[in-house]
Amino acid sequence: MTPLIIIVGYLTLLLGLGLGANRLLKSSSEDYQLASHSIGPFLLLMSLFGTTMTGFALVGSTGEAYKIGVATFALLASCSAISHSLCFHLLGVKLWTFGQRHGHRTQIQFFRDRLESDAIGWWLFPVLVGLVVVYLLIGVIPSGIVIQGVTRGAFPEVFPETAGGVPKSIGSLVVCLVVLSYVFFGGMRGTAWANAFQTAVFMLLGVVTFFTIANALGGPAAATAAVVERAPEKLVHRGAISQPEYLSFLLIPFTVGALPHVFQHWLTAKSASTFKLPIVGQPIFIMIVWLPCVLLGVWATSITTGDGSLMFPPGPPDAGGTNPNAVLAIMVARFTNPVLAGLLSAGILAAIMSSLDSQFLCVGTMFTEDVVRHHYGKRIDDARMLLVSRLFVVGVVAATYGLSLLPMPRLFRLGLWCFAGFTALVPLTLAACYWRRLTAAGAIASVATTVVTGGLLLWDSGFVKDPTYTFLGMLPIATMTLAATIAMIAVSLVTQPPSDETIAKYFG
Amino acid sequence: MKWVVWALLAALIVLHQLDLAGNSTTLIAGTLPLPLVYHAGLCVAASVVWFLATKYAWPVDDEPAGEEFDA
Secondary structure (H helix, E strand, O other), X not given: OHHHHHHHHHHHHHHHHHHHXXXXXXXXXXXXXXXXXXXXXXXXXXXXXXXXXXXHHHHHHHHHHHHHOOHHHHHHHHHHHHHHHXXXXXXXXXXXXXXXXXXXXXXXXXXXXXXXXXXXXXXXXXXXXXXXXXXXXXXXXXXXXXXXXXXXXXOXXXXXXXXXXXXXXXXXXXXXXXXXXXXXXXXXXXXXXXXXXXXXXXXXXXXXXXXXXXXHOOOHHHHHHHHHHHOHHHHOOOOOOOHHHHHHHOOHHHHHHOOHHHHHHHHOEOOHHHHHHHHHHHHHHHHHHHHHHHHHHHHHOOOEOOOOOEOOOOOOHHHOOOOHHHHHHHHHHHHOOHHHHHHHHHHHHHHHHHHHHHXXXXXHHHHHHHHHHHHHHHHOOHXXXXXXXXXXXXXXXXXXXXXXXXXXXXXXXXXXXHHHHHHHOHHHHHXXXXXXXXXXXXXXXXXXXXXXXHHHHHHHOOOOOOOOOOEOOEOHHHHHHHHHHHHHHHHHHOOOOOOHHHHHHHHO | OHHHHHHHHHHHHHHHHHOOOXXXXXXXXXXXXXXXXXXXXXXXXXXXXXXXXXXXXXXXXXXXXXXXXXX
């Protein structure tokens, strides 16, 4: 019961934070969506990092490290340390500059203006919203798993089917409602504050979790020694992954270059120099969060119970094995006291919610700006625009929540497909920023190719049923990104570029 | 200097892909596997390279002065 009380207390605190930000919210859609471009370097660092670290980073990384070992860090953390900052540097600063000069609030506004094309918006909108829904699932699903895991035994008579834990479906619903509330009340300002607060919470509590569990296992050295004895293959990269697949993993972190909610955070910056601290700090923050998570997952492979059997037996969950997504929550529940378990669970939820909030806000902003305002223009006032935005967000969240109740593949693999879609759009973003010859037809060809190749590969993989699926030895992300890039370049070179006026507007 | 920064960045990517310590069974301080320490080192090196990039390869040049790392 104690962990549940602490989690409820934490969620209430977040609501208070959203309400506090609401008192400072100016009654304009620009303040609601972009905090009036007032976010400084520290808040930008914390909110960007919180946004890019999802449940995938904490729950998924621990689960994947449990499955394949320390290679998880090389596959996603160290390459993210290089590529995230590259995206902030090459794309973030440039897009912020364009946004300031030309008044964009969304990616689609930028592409429509830069390419003199309405059609590119109608292609991008469903693709981006569809990918964000999958991304939302990566947060909504683990939030329920975490709450169920740490409340196990709290209500044995009410929820006997989950050993007394609050069922995943209820936990996910409560988290969705809390995040919706503070996003609605606080807008981007509330989201940025909540993100910064939650990033601090999950980083601090993450370190506390790590040392608490390490001590319970007899210390870091003893925990590693157990792995050397029982699962030494988890401590090296050999055999974990082939070289072509390893190469294709390098593309995954480029996802941040096309995420609509990251784009929206970029636009909140006070100045271009505001980006400098996030660019330098992101790699260090990634290391601080991923290193403990990966070690915990590796240690989990070799923890034994009183009778000498493995606490987390390998194999599929339906055959008596372990669900990798549940490893972190179970370790927290087993190896800490109830107060700490509650705090640590709040820390994990903080990581998850600090991404959900930005995603909720961005889908509302996209619908408002790219569909409603684009179609109705000044015929609809700001207050009504906010209402429409909020209703659309509720619809998207409801749909996501409904999907989260269906049987889902391993979180890590679901994430890889979602990231593949976003990364395939990064060459288009890069070309729009730096290549004058890019045309609307080339951009549409790139988006269409992403959808077609992604659909075909998804079908070929049995719709994520095969967790080890690769194409030509590489992750689908490589094929999708290459095909989208070729289509963009080839079609652009044989079609009419934007007018000289637009080129001059963007490239001087 | 700008090209040095981009060369260092390319070197980081190459070092990531070469994964020079990937098969080492050495434990640092009896706790941390060397492959993990190698990639943690790449994170720190990335931060340093990006610091240099903000100094010597900044993509825009119309910045108001005095706003670099203020919170």
